[in-house]
Amino acid sequence: MLLVLAAAMAALPMLAGAAHAERVRDLGEFQGVRSNQLTGYGIVVGLAGTGDDNLEYLTQAMRGVSGRLGVQLPAGVAPGLKNAAAVMITADLPAFAKPGQRIDVTVSTIGKAKSLRGGALVLAPLYGADGQIYAMAQGNLAVGGLGITAKDGSQLTVNVPTVGRIAEGASVERAVNTGFDSADVLRWNLFDADFLNAARVRDAINTKIPGTASVEDGVTLALRLPSGADARASTMAAIEAIEVSPAEAAAKVIVNSRTGTVVINSAVRLSPAAISHGKLVVKIDEKPRVSQPGPFSGGQTAVVPNSQISVTEEGNHVALFKPGASLSSLVNALNKLGVSPSDLVAILEALKQAGALKAEMVVI
Template identity: 60%
Template sequence: MIRLLLASLVALFLAVPASADRIKDLGGFQGIRSNQLTGYGVVVGLPGTGDDNLEYTVQSLKAVTSRFGFQLPPGANPGMKNAAVVMITADLPPFAKPGQRLDITVASMGKAKSLRGGSLILTPLLGADGQIYAMAQGNLAVGGLGAEGADGSKIVVNVPSTGRIPEGATVERAVATGFDTAPTLTFNLARADFTTAQNVAGVINRTLGAGSAQAIDAVSVAVRAPEGANVRSTLMSTIENLDVVSAEPSARVIVNARTGTVVISSAVRVGPAAVTHGKLTVRIDENQRISQPAPLSGGQTAVEQRSNVSVEEEKKPMFLFAPGPKLADVVNAVNAIGASPADLVAILEALKEAGSLKAELIVL
């Protein structure tokens, strides 16, 4: 398996030449992003699987009924098995306008066993600034299932205490992005790299004219643009579809210690080093033999313990890395000794400690 994986990686890296990427696939313009919304509400209509008289559930129900001018009597403590307090979350996409619909996720905060069959009461969704940006309401779609017997036995499939309401919220307020009035447009790379930032600025300057863009740092590229949403929208569309050659990523070896997966980037180099890797096996066999004395000898029957201890060492040849071998050389050398994923990790760690591995070793 490890040989097939490493061979596939080598073929991929060696067969695919460096190609251009669209600028839109490398990052995004500053301010053009989604915003997180949250809300606190009550789900009603549950078939006895609610919070069962939790104090904050009672308080929430009183708050809901007070909207309609109905006040519960002082000291009232109604049964709440048919209701549950929930948190509502949603993502408000950029440029969302009032009247558009959002998908929302509803999750129980208390001891509700299941939200299946419940309906969310009208709930405001707030942004980080405390302002209301959407209103949520609707019937929940719950993928989980739970059942409980009279003797206490129960079964739960997936997570019945969480559900979704497709298009369950209506946008009430748009978020100003400021892209049409900002002094410049700023394009941010998803991964910091000075070379890629310079390449992006160069492509924009060749398309729009010298001095149109400049790389501020390893992430941001500032683009001069006239004011006006229409003009800037056209300009941003043009920039996003330009092709640019990305810089070769840094040399990294990624090791997942839990699964044994090892990924080696094409930029990995190994300095001069001699490596040998063997396998030592110690085997202990325990046997019992019955000792039976001759008749009339006066001896007693006894159990005799016999142990056989052996040591086996698998001989592996030492291999030598010449100066500056590439990924293919590393893979061929490791395959030559038949290293398992665990053995490969041990070899890479030893090479890193010896200073021969010219890459960042990352253990997940």
């Protein structure tokens, strides 16, 4: 891993000299112009005996569905529902979606149903966070998984048969008012908080459209745009296409404690420091011997332990870093020391504690 890092970081000085530009639309998004999450509860029918059977809330839901169709189930009788399953329905409502447009939905079991393969979703409402109905879902499920159970109890499952998807399975019934065409000030938010990037985006926008942008905080810019949907949309499109040279990311070292992965970005710098890294190897060889008594001695054959212990120390090298040492210098030096990913984490933590590592350490 260190060899790969060293090769990748060797080109950093050349890349740093030629700053790359990114579009405004790749650095952030307009506030309110986003998708909204929808959820709903429904019933999938037509399953080949892989449903929830007599699950209580499934039975209640089936009574409600039957009642809407004019069919009254006998009171006190729990219907056999192995061919039906209670499901949770989720979908994303895109920005500016209008009534009549279609959106995709995902259907997942919430009971003990074994598979949704071959099922059909009965008409179900999808609700937004405000409790209002924004779409109605219905249709046949496409399930990529498969589950098989034999008579002796053995099972075979491929992928996840309890989750299905209906392409364009919901019809939008209500539009979300974003206010983009009527608000006096439209706000634009960075994906990551950074005052320098906010200032650079403001300057780039004001250079192209003077007097338009002002910084509110490290994330948000206030944009004064012309009134009217057509003029405002044209201005927003022009702003999204503006190119900006983003600021260098903050110095960070990311450590994945589960996999041992270590990622160091190019902004990491080192103060003067010396690193000595070595491994103590203790080797124990067990070579037991068999003790055979002499003839007619009355003794017994026995195994006599025979242990040999040896201790060696490897990697007795010292690496010295001068002021302002870069990431490539660090990787090259640690590569010469022959450290493993776990050892690299220990060295980086020690450098941080010593105050020589100018970076934030993030453990995930």
